[in-house]
Amino acid sequence: MDVSSVLESQKQASKATEVQRVIPLDYDLGHLMASDINVLDDKVLGGSDSAALNQYLRKVTREGAQLLINQMFDLPTNPTETSVLATLPEPKLVLPREKHVPKPKTKTRWERFAEAKGIKKQKRSAMVFDDATEEYKPRWGSKSAKNTANDWAVPLAEKDDPFADPRKKVRDEKKERMAKNQRRQQRNQEEAELKDRLPSVDPRAMKKQDLQRALTLTKTSTASLGKFDQKLKDEPRVKGIKRKFKPTADKASNERETSLGLLKQVIDGPKNTVNVRKAVKKTKM
Amino acid sequence: MLHTPVPRSRRAKRALDKRAPLIVENVKKSLIVTGSSTSEWVRDALKDLHDLKKPNSLRYTRKNELRPFDDATQLEQMSRKNDTSLFLFGSHSKKRPNNLVIGRMFDHGVLDMIEMGIEYAIPAEFLDQVKCTVGAKPLFLFQGDAFEFRDDYRRLKNILVDFFHGEFSDGFDLKGFEHLISVTAGPIPEDSDRPGLIFFRVMAIHLKKSGTKYPRVELTEIGPALDLRIRRTKYADEKLWRKATRVPRDLQPRKVQNISRDGLGNKLGRIHLGKQNVEQIPLRQMKAVKKLRAEKAQKERAAAQGTGQAMDVEPASP
Numbered sequence: 001m002d003v004s005s006v007l008e009s010q011k012q013a014s015k016a017t018e019v020q021r022v023i024p025l026d027y028d029l030g031h032l033m034a035s036d037i038n039v040l041d042d043k044v045l046g047g048s049d050s051a052a053l054n055q056y057l058r059k060v061t062r063e064g065a066q067l068l069i070n071q072m073f074d075l076p077t078n079p080t081e082t083s084v085l086a087t088l089p090e091p092k093l094v095l096p097r098e099k100h101v102p103k104p105k106t107k108t109r110w111e112r113f114a115e116a117k118g119i120k121k122q123k124r125s126a127m128v129f130d131d132a133t134e135e136y137k138p139r140w141g142s143k144s145a146k147n148t149a150n151d152w153a154v155p156l157a158e159k160d161d162p163f164a165d166p167r168k169k170v171r172d173e174k175k176e177r178m179a180k181n182q183r184r185q186q187r188n189q190e191e192a193e194l195k196d197r198l199p200s201v202d203p204r205a206m207k208k209q210d211l212q213r214a215l216t217l218t219k220t221s222t223a224s225l226g227k228f229d230q231k232l233k234d235e236p237r238v239k240g241i242k243r244k245f246k247p248t249a250d251k252a253s254n255e256r257e258t259s260l261g262l263l264k265q266v267i268d269g270p271k272n273t274v275n276v277r278k279a280v281k282k283t284k285m
Numbered sequence: 286m287l288h289t290p291v292p293r294s295r296r297a298k299r300a301l302d303k304r305a306p307l308i309v310e311n312v313k314k315s316l317i318v319t320g321s322s323t324s325e326w327v328r329d330a331l332k333d334l335h336d337l338k339k340p341n342s343l344r345y346t347r348k349n350e351l352r353p354f355d356d357a358t359q360l361e362q363m364s365r366k367n368d369t370s371l372f373l374f375g376s377h378s379k380k381r382p383n384n385l386v387i388g389r390m391f392d393h394g395v396l397d398m399i400e401m402g403i404e405y406a407i408p409a410e411f412l413d414q415v416k417c418t419v420g421a422k423p424l425f426l427f428q429g430d431a432f433e434f435r436d437d438y439r440r441l442k443n444i445l446v447d448f449f450h451g452e453f454s455d456g457f458d459l460k461g462f463e464h465l466i467s468v469t470a471g472p473i474p475e476d477s478d479r480p481g482l483i484f485f486r487v488m489a490i491h492l493k494k495s496g497t498k499y500p501r502v503e504l505t506e507i508g509p510a511l512d513l514r515i516r517r518t519k520y521a522d523e524k525l526w527r528k529a530t531r532v533p534r535d536l537q538p539r540k541v542q543n544i545s546r547d548g549l550g551n552k553l554g555r556i557h558l559g560k561q562n563v564e565q566i567p568l569r570q571m572k573a574v575k576k577l578r579a580e581k582a583q584k585e586r587a588a589a590q591g592t593g594q595a596m597d598v599e600p601a602s603p
Contacts, residue, residue, distance in 0.1 A: 009496065010496065010497075014495075014496075014497050016495045016496075016497075016501040017495045017497050017499040017500070017501055017502075026433075031425060031446055031450055032422060032423070032424045032425060032450075032457065033424070033425035033426070033427070033446060034424075034425070034426050034427070035426075035427045035428075035432055035433065035442075036426070036427065036428045036429070037429070037430040037432075037433050038428075038430075039430075040428060040429055040469065040470075040472075042471075042472035045469070045471040045472055045482070045484070046471060046472040046481075046482075050405070053484075054510075057467075057469060057484055057486060058488075058504065058506065060428060060469070061426060061428070061465070061467040061469070061486060061488060061504060062502060062503070062504050064426045064428060064467070065424065065426060065465050065467075065488070065490065065502050065504060066499075066501075066502040068424055068426060068465075069424075069462065069490070069492070069499065069500065069502050070499045072457065072459065073459065073498060073499050073500070077459065078456060083458040083459070083460055083461070084458070084459045084460070085456035085457065085458055085459070086456065086457045086458075086459050087455060087456055088454070088455050088456060088457055091453075093443065093446060094530050095443065095446065095447045095450075095530075096389070096391055096396060096447070096521075096526065096529035096530050097310060097391065097529055097530070097531070098310055098313050098370035098389075098390065098391065099306035099307070099310070099370075099391070099392050100306055100391075100392055100528065100531075101306065101308070101531050101533045102305065102306040102307065102308060102533075
């Protein structure tokens with residue numbers, strides 16, 4: 001059997017997809033990109049014959065594209081129902097981001113607690129079956145079964161005050177809960193902000209320190225320096241500033257040094273005659 | 286960031302959340318801006334490049350009095366307003382005829398930009414009318430060693446890839462080849478600092494059967510075809526670039542402990558066995574050991590007898 005014709009056609013076929021390059025191309029298939037650093041024909045590219053230039057460009061580009069697409073067909077594939085997906089490698093060329101990397105959100109106290117205890121948030125349906133009315137109602141909110149604010153009658157327990165307004169009581173309790181939650185929200189926000197600014201500081205310790213400082217200040221703000229104020233439980237003792245005096249009779253060397261220092265100050269005069277801070281304060285803007 | 290806007294309504298909050306920085310980012314959107322005076326080449330180039338970048342592109346067709354290299358604040362403001370991070374600005378003046386400025390933003394501030402002059406152009410409408418699908422991912426081909434060895438060319442390559450690469454994915458449909466962006470570096474004049482021409486071409490890809498594993502690739506030019514020359518440039522400084530290319534911790538490859546690879550690509554493991562308890566190893570019971578044990582037992586018995594005898598002994602009466 002003569003197979004030469006088959007071989008010949010095979011050769012022709014491979015010729016159609018083969019491209020010769022001295023230096024192999026650098027592929028970055030993650031970006032579907034190829035870079036060719038082989039020498040180009042500068043005479044044509046720099047010449048004035050635009051037809052020849054475009055023809056040359058088309059030829060070179062076709063060859064480059066052939067090499068790139070050959071490389072793509074060599075990639076491991078993952079056939080799906082409608083197409084054949086080539087698995088692309090990680091891109092090599094580093095591209096900048098459009099925005100900065102987002103900062104991780106500071107966790108609230110509850111989130112930290114839940115994490116420590118292993119408490120996970122569970123998905124609950126928004127609607128629950130209400131046995132009293134035998135229909136589905138929202139789990140919470142103004143139309144929920146739990147909301148008794150608009151009920152036409154309110155059952156009173158034996159111990160309840162019959163003259164107090166039970167609705168007002170419910171309202172007040174809710175207000176209190178909301179206020180408490182808001183306080184906590186604020187606290188979380190403050191702590192998060194502090195953590196952003198000074199990551200190494202424990203916000204609770206810092207708060208305690210601030211409170212202590214404020215307490216000492218108030219103690220010393222009265223005329224009697226807090227002597228007659230009511231003492232708190234476990235109140236820290238306020239330490240006053242101890243005045244230090246130099247000994248009246250000191251070593252001769254020390255005495256000489258201080259005297260000479262004083263003399264030098266007098267002779268040299270003050271270094272900076274303008275107190276900038278005070279001057280700025282006095283200047284009328 | 287100059288200031289962080291505080292949303293006053295839910296809707297505003299949602300709009301702001303949409304623009305918040307992400308760990309895995311969306312496709313960069315481009316803003317195509319027309320300058321106060323333009324030439325036909327510039328207008329066509331802006332339109333064609335906008336078409337190429339669609340659907341992630343926004344085009345301002347009215348005149349804008351901008352000079353990105355003198356004062357980029359207006360451009361940055363536009364970027365902030367439209368949440369775009371790439372820009373292409375076209376203008377035409379006596380001093381800088383047929384001018385294109387291509388660049389990108391980081392956090393809505395200019396990261397880098399390159400100004401180029403169009404020295405010759407064929408708009409897409411005069412070329413092959415079989416255009417590619419909107420939003421298709423292009424292939425890139427950079428030809429010429431300048432893209433490897435010259436700083437300005439290398440940066441241009443980075444910007445062009447960033448501009449047109451489209452959505453990232455780890456898979457590519459092998460029937461989905463649509464178009465190729467080919468950028469070829471012309472000869473660089475040796476006697477002057479002037480950079481050489483850069484030939485920007487866009488081709489449609491047609492795959493033909495070849496009888497081998499690989500298809501035969503044929504290209505038709507769909508345009509735009511632009512011959513460009515780099516003019517002014519502004520690059521990001523080292524610090525900003527490092528900030529812009531930071532990889533979030535969640536995307537960094539995890540370091541696997543105790544597994545390493547040597548120079549030959551062999552996988553090496555380090556195993557920690559902990560302390561062995563030698564006392565409790567069950568050894569084979571040999572005769573010698575048995576003998577020893579028997580002796581030990583005998584000794585113990587003797588000792589016990591000895592103490593017993595001592596107890597029994599009555600004190601000697603005088």
